[in-house]
Amino acid sequence: MYGYEDVTGSLIQSYSICKRQVWLMAHQIIPDQEHPYIEMGRLIDDISYDRDRKKINFENVVIDLVRNDNGNLLVGEIKKSSKALDSARLQLLFYLYKLKQNGIEAKGQLFFPEERKKIDVFLTSELEAGVVSVINEIRDIINMDKAPAFKKIPYCKNCGYKEFCLS
Ligand code: SF4
Known part of the structure; x- marks a missing residue:
C-alpha cells in the first residue's frame, strides 16, 4: 500500500x-533511458546554473537549486522547455x-535556460x-492494481514509456 x-x-x-x-513510474517500471527527451533533460541538468547549484534532498524531494534571495529562501527547478509549464x-x-510542512517558507522560481526565461511561483x-x-x-492512482489504460496523447511521442505502451 502506497502512502503520502x-x-x-x-x-x-x-x-x-x-x-x-x-x-508506471511509481511501480518502478524503468523508462527508456536513451530516449532523446530524457538525454536532453540530463544534459541541461548538467550544464545549467552550475554556479548556484546546491541540490537539496529530503523526504523524496530533490530540489535543483537553492538561493538566498535578499534574505528569503528561493528554490528553483530547471526545465528544458516551458511547454509543460503547468x-x-x-x-x-x-x-x-x-x-x-517542514517549517520552511520559501518562494519558487522556474528556470528555462534554453528560453532564457524565469517564472516566479508562490504557494x-x-x-x-x-x-x-x-x-x-496520486496516492489513489498508484494504489490501483493495474496501470490506467493506455490512451494515446500528443506527449506519447516524447515519452520514455513509448515503447512499453505501444508494444
Ligand atoms: S507513452 Fe503515452 S500513455 Fe504511455 S506513459 Fe507515456 S504519455 Fe502515458
Whole structure:
C-alpha cells in the first residue's frame, strides 16, 4: 500500500501529463533511458546554473537549486522547455508545500535556460489546497492494481514509456 510519503516530485510532474505514466513510474517500471527527451533533460541538468547549484534532498524531494534571495529562501527547478509549464509549476508548488510542512517558507522560481526565461511561483492557500488534492489523487492512482489504460496523447511521442505502451 502506497502512502503520502511515496508521492515524489517526479510523480507530481507526470500527473499533469499522463496518469498511466504516474502508475508506471511509481511501480518502478524503468523508462527508456536513451530516449532523446530524457538525454536532453540530463544534459541541461548538467550544464545549467552550475554556479548556484546546491541540490537539496529530503523526504523524496530533490530540489535543483537553492538561493538566498535578499534574505528569503528561493528554490528553483530547471526545465528544458516551458511547454509543460503547468506540470513544472505543480512540481515546484509541491516542493514549496513539502518545505512548508517542514517549517520552511520559501518562494519558487522556474528556470528555462534554453528560453532564457524565469517564472516566479508562490504557494498561496488556494494553490496549497490544490497540491494536497493532487497528492491524494496520486496516492489513489498508484494504489490501483493495474496501470490506467493506455490512451494515446500528443506527449506519447516524447515519452520514455513509448515503447512499453505501444508494444
Ligand atoms: S507513452 Fe503515452 S500513455 Fe504511455 S506513459 Fe507515456 S504519455 Fe502515458
